[in-house]
Amino acid sequence: MNDIEVQYFAVLRERAGVGRETVSTAAATAADLYDELAARHEFGLPRAMLRVAVNDEFADWSRPLAAGDRVVFIPPVAGG
């Protein structure tokens, strides 16, 4: 199990009810982590509509995770 610092934006933040949280997870990749959290928080957005950044850099969903990584899930927003 790794401790990962997760940050949410926009509709994901609203759904999760928190802007950030530390999760203890067995997820091996960013994709696995999103799927796990989507199930827990009932995120409606499919992964293909989002971007993930790991340690302040946009990453592929297949990116492996390590303890202490900072993961940010970002949906596109359009308000102006």
Place this chain on the structure above:
Amino acid sequence: MDVFSFSRGPLEPARWRDALADPSCGGYASFEGWVRDHNEGRRVRHLEYEAFEALAIKEGKRIVDEAIERFGVTRAACVHRVGDLGLGELAVWVGVSAAHRAEAFAACRYIIDEVKHRVPIWKKEHYADGDSGWVNCERCAATGAQAHGHAHAHPDGAADRHGNEHGSSAPCATEPAPPADYSRQIALPEVGTAGQARLAAASVLVVGAGGLGVPVLQYLAAAGVGRLGIVDGDLVEASNLHRQPLYCPADVGRPKAEIAAERLRSLNPEVRVEAHAVHATAANIDALVAQHDLVVECTDNFRAKFLVSDAVVRALKPAVFASVHQYEGQLQVYRPLPHWPCLRCLWPEAPRDGMVGTCAEAGVLGPVPATLGALQAMAALKRLLGLDAGEAPALVTVDLLSLGTRRLLSPRNPGCDHENPGAAAPVVEAPLELGFTTLAEAFESGLELVDVRESWERAHDPPGLLIPTHLPLSELVHGHAEFPAEGRYLIICAHGVRSLSLTEHLRARGQSEVYSLRGGLAALRG
């Protein structure tokens, strides 16, 4: 007859009135402006009117045409005197004929107000004490014109609203405006007079004059960017004002791009401001982008954002994008360099409008778009001044609740074709208008029919009452009613002008299944 003309001799309202008569008209409204004997406490003896006629006739015709289209009236005309006029003489005449009185009154009022405000006509008042002075406060406030160095005085009654009706807070210049003072930014070693000259030579297109666009426009105009183009097809709505303080309640229902342009011209008369009161579309975006050095994207919908992204990639122009959601925002700069990502690099699956909340659905506090807009203005100035060298491409996220920012490095997506931007997922635009021959056929379309005419229009039109859903446009614009966010609608008005404008607005807001009845109810019967 010409819809707008000048007359050197006395005006003849009876003759003009007859020219407007039409069997389909049930009403005629007119306005007469007279020379009065006082102004601001001074006795006036007589007046001289002088016009820049070539320009004035062009603008005057445009105003009358706008009134005919906007209010759906049958005929309209305006005649203005030039030359020397005595007390009590008729200085200007406006006449409108229409099926019903309400639109005749409204169009008449519109024409005289706009003529006073937009048409270059100057008036010299000759006072009882022998003194005289050129007067044209409104035009002066609108354009920063310094032609006459006149005394501050108000022309005839219709113009007494100066500075109020249009919400302009700019004081009327009594002396030629001094040149803008950029000393505080020129003092920056990185800017200097060379940097200021670069700004003056620059031309920026701002797409969207809302929560983001307002601060962008204000700061770029104030900084002395030489030319600004404003693209926005929306009208000012009451619900905009809390986050778009360039506008005031008197502006509600008027075109945003035009109001914004007026205000910016007063803010900095040295800036050339061009208003494009249209929505950005696949048909117009390339031509608009081509005329400018840099684009700032400030709309509130994905359709426009991707449209702009594709256009700047094609044109190899830099652009600054931003979006907000409740207390958060995102900022992204695009530069036409090999390793810089466009909007599609970041979001290859072009999101659909309506999928994530807009300001209307999700709510927003004014300072959130204001902050992101200020960041966009800063990014634009940095680009124009060359202060962003060495900056790596990134998406910057800002959370105004926690005051946290993140700079997420975003590389170019090798799968995104910058030679042919948007080809893989073009911005699809369904037709805005649908044509039907009868109301029954429209009912059979499966779309829900919505009548957006005013109550008085419905009252005079029994067949139109067959349409059960009634949402007057004036109530929508003033925020007293909400257009439903879900569903498939055919929007209907008298001539298809107002319904088209509302349809464009709703499409831009992300509603894809709304259509305007082409030609309005008039087309069904004709």
